[in-house]
Amino acid sequence: MAKQYWLMKSEPDAYAWDQLVREGKGMWDGVRNHTAKLNMMAMKKGDEALFYHSNIGKECVGIMEIVEEHSPDPTADEGSPWVIVRVAPVRALKHPVTLAAIKADPKLADMDLIRQSRLSVGRVTPAEWKHILKKSEKPAD
Numbered sequence: 001m002a003k004q005y006w007l008m009k010s011e012p013d014a015y016a017w018d019q020l021v022r023e024g025k026g027m028w029d030g031v032r033n034h035t036a037k038l039n040m041m042a043m044k045k046g047d048e049a050l051f052y053h054s055n056i057g058k059e060c061v062g063i064m065e066i067v068e069e070h071s072p073d074p075t076a077d078e079g080s081p082w083v084i085v086r087v088a089p090v091r092a093l094k095h096p097v098t099l100a101a102i103k104a105d106p107k108l109a110d111m112d113l114i115r116q117s118r119l120s121v122g123r124v125t126p127a128e129w130k131h132i133l134k135k136s137e138k139p140a141d
Contacts, residue, residue: 005124006039006049007113008064008087017051017061021089025067028121029075029084036121040085041070048090050124050132052113059096060132064089093136101140107131 008028010016020026031037043049043066051062068086076082102108108131112122124132 001044002126004042004044004047005126005129006043006047006066007052007060007111007122007124008049009052009054009120011055012053012057013055017053017089017092020051020062020064020087021092025086025088026064027084027086029073031073031084031120032076032082033118033120034081035116036119037081037083039121039123040083043069043085045069048129049087050129051089053096054120057096058099060093060102060136061096062089062092093133095136095139097132097135098140101135102132105131105135 031040045066045068047066049064049066050060051064052060064087066085067088070083070085073082073084102111103114108128111124111128112119116122
């Protein structure tokens with residue numbers, strides 16, 4: 001099966017990219033949306049995800065790898081359907097890619113981030129992934 005790509009949102013005052021980098025590995029927990037949960041359940045070890053700072057910053061700041069597939073979320077009530085995945089930092093983006101830059105780019109108009117703005121874990125197509133990485137090579141306009 002081909003590698004899949006994702007975008008995972010976190011409020012940086014709750015869990016920031018720098019914290020993941022310091023810890024070296026993190027548990028992506030607390031997701032309480034069924035679509036986001038299904039996306040996490042579809043993740044495979046080796047998939048990659050953009051780390052997106054939501055609310056503060058509103059920008060993609062780094063790349064993570066899925067290092068452990070889904071398991072029950074220990075922060076949820078026992079027997080609940082919620083899951084976690086474990087992630088590890090791959091690298092920071094050279095330049096953050098802001099929500100404004102993504103919204104302004106017609107090649108990214110169909111991203112889950114745009115179409116389902118409240119979704120905390122969304123899919124990214126290979127073409128979208130490549131385009132965002134290319135955008136990250138240069139400072140925002």
